[in-house]
Amino acid sequence: MLTEQTLQGVIVPIVTPFNQRGNLDVKSFKELVKRLVSKGIHGLVVNGTTGESPTVEETELETLISTARNEMGEIPLIVGTGSNNTVATVKKNTWVKSLGADAALVVTPYYNRPSQQGIIQHFQALAEADLPIILYDIPHRTGVSLELETVKAIMGMDHVIGLKESSGNIKRAFKLARSLTKPVLCGEDELFFASLCCGGKGGILASANLDSDQFVQVYELFRAGKIEESSQRFDQLLPLIQFLFSEPNPAPLKWLLAERGHIRSDRLRLPMTSISSETAKKGVQLL
Numbered sequence: 047m048l049t050e051q052t053l054q055g056v057i058v059p060i061v062t063p064f065n066q067r068g069n070l071d072v073k074s075f076k077e078l079v080k081r082l083v084s085k086g087i088h089g090l091v092v093n094g095t096t097g098e099s100p101t102v103e104e105t106e107l108e109t110l111i112s113t114a115r116n117e118m119g120e121i122p123l124i125v126g127t128g129s130n131n132t133v134a135t136v137k138k139n140t141w142v143k144s145l146g147a148d149a150a151l152v153v154t155p156y157y158n159r160p161s162q163q164g165i166i167q168h169f170q171a172l173a174e175a176d177l178p179i180i181l182y183d184i185p186h187r188t189g190v191s192l193e194l195e196t197v198k199a200i201m202g203m204d205h206v207i208g209l210k211e212s213s214g215n216i217k218r219a220f221k222l223a224r225s226l227t228k229p230v231l232c233g234e235d236e237l238f239f240a241s242l243c244c245g246g247k248g249g250i251l252a253s254a255n256l257d258s259d260q261f262v263q264v265y266e267l268f269r270a271g272k273i274e275e276s277s278q279r280f281d282q283l284l285p286l287i288q289f290l291f292s293e294p295n296p297a298p299l300k301w302l303l304a305e306r307g308h309i310r311s312d313r314l315r316l317p318m319t320s321i322s323s324e325t326a327k328k329g330v331q332l333l
């Protein structure tokens with residue numbers, strides 16, 4: 047099980063590769079996991095936003111979890127399970143735990159506009175599944191704003207081991223990293239280095255599906271006190287990060303992974319679509 051002491055470093059929300067017909071491409075997924083593990087990542091998220099969780103079927107998720115588990119050894123496996131239905135999320139957490147998950151990444155309940163108290167109770171209810179939780183705050187995707195007091199209340203729960211902070215507001219990230227005793231992980235790739243400077247303990251970074259060893263080095267250099275070297279290494283990654291978020295994630299990421307031969311197709315499931323030809327031209331320049 048993952049704990050607040052071991053939750054740190056570069057954690058990669060892996061893409062879910064599909065073939066041209068839109069079916070799960072298990073072979074590409076397995077190769078991808080192996081490659082990421084060989085690059086020294088500190089954890090993996092299956093079924094995150096980057097893994098196109100809204101379109102992944104339960105049987106497919108079972109395959110993804112067991113395939114990843116087999117390749118990962120002791121490296122923590124986190125599974126995205128968040129939804130806007132508390133009972134369903136408890137059930138899903140219990141289920142993914144039985145499949146070998148070390149923790150669940152749980153986004154704030156979106157769309158039905160719960161009160162702050164409702165959000166607190168949602169996370170409280172997840173204790174029943176007995177699986178460590180990482181709170182995922184990403185207001186621009188969920189449409190839900192968490193008050194600082196709400197974050198503190200959730201982070202005070204025993205089964206909640208950390209926060210993935212994706213508000214894009216570095217002042218807020220700074221405040222949280224300073225005031226919380228549990229790890230705050232950056233979920234806004236462009237702010238990764240800034241977040242480490244604010245006291246963040248690592249990041250859950252879609253960009254780290256590519257050039258993973260470079261992201262690991264940014265983190266390791268920073269931890270070793272080599273701040274300038276870490277900063278320079280991160281600057282080198284910025285054009286990649288900016289390209290990857292020039293259209294909704296994970297479309298540019300899948301395109302680049304396919305171009306580099308790491309997956310066999312850049313296919314996404316609707317309503318997500320592949321990148322435009324203009325973005326592809328920019329990608330070719332980057333390559």
Ligand SMILES: O=C(O)C1=N[C@H](C(=O)O)C[C@H](O)C1
Binds near residue numbers: 059094095187253295
């Ligand atoms: O899947 C994730 O986890 C991430 N998703 C974010 C997003 O797509 O908005 C980006 C972040 O790098 C990780």
